Amino acid sequence: MAATPNSPQSMGSTNTVFNTQTRFDPSYVRTLPGMAKIAVIVLNLLGFICIQSSAFWSNGRGVYFNVVAHLGLWFSLAMLLLYMFHVVERYHKIKWLHVEMVACGAIAFLYLIASTIVVAFGAAAYSAAGFFGYLAMVVYGFEAFLAARAVRAGAPAQGARVAAKPPHALAPPA
Template sequence: MAFPNQLPPPPAQTMGSSNTVFITETRLDLSYLTTPSGIIKAVVIAFNIISFICIVSSAFSSNGRGVYFCIVVFCAFLFTGTMLILYLYHAVEKYHNIKWLKIEMITYIVFVFLYLIAATVAVAFGSAAYSAAGFFAYLTMVLYGIDAFLKARALRDGQLAQGHRTVSKQVHMVTPPAMP
């Protein structure tokens, strides 16, 4: 029997909490190579090697354009290879306090511009080897742009670079006071 002055019971309240789990031991885990970022890193490393070989095998490899191209490719190869190794051995998860996603995103944006310049300069030279290297450099530039976009979206969504977060929700019921 309801009384006219009685308030309806308050709705159930849900409170959530999240728990982030980090495994701090280093271990080799090749499953990273099946993720989009892992595939991009592996393909970028292959394209870096191919474009480097194209420039070095050219008769004009000591040209200033070729030297700049090789410096950009070497720096990108070094950074991407290092990041791939860190992800494969879960060092990124071990040192989770470092802002890995932000570091990668900024570096990849810089590489997009450096590759744009290097590829354009190589293609404009006119040599067949330089044109081939420029083609692979343009492909690499696009892949770095895609990976930078993935990192920006992960940063926006609050994702972790590596590891997993478990979210548990608890429902709290508020019971009305006892009747007099």
């Protein structure tokens, strides 16, 4: 519906509300980004276990895969805890979504390399680790996509965006 020249117009805006108290909130794990973080934590651990259970665990390919798995594990675990304890909301001036977007994109790329080189090795445990690595790569890519979409929309990393009601309606002069 288009506004006619003589109809009142309102100026709307939105405000972002941040609760800067650190508090534990387990409901984050039921959100899509929270479930993705849980998934990559599990996939990182499974890939690491596969490499460590192999007879070739000290091979350079396996060591590189484990470095990537540990990097992903600790980053995702730290971000999960920061979100669950609302530290991200407390320090809302830090561009958390940009950090997540770049880090998840980089880890996805590192997993592409790590998974490819361990699958090419040919050992069964390495192939299993490569499978979990490829799955982790997809989930990290999805996390980077979610963060990029949120950045583009101008959404806060954590906090509530509320619509502010205009104090009055503007009417054109008579």
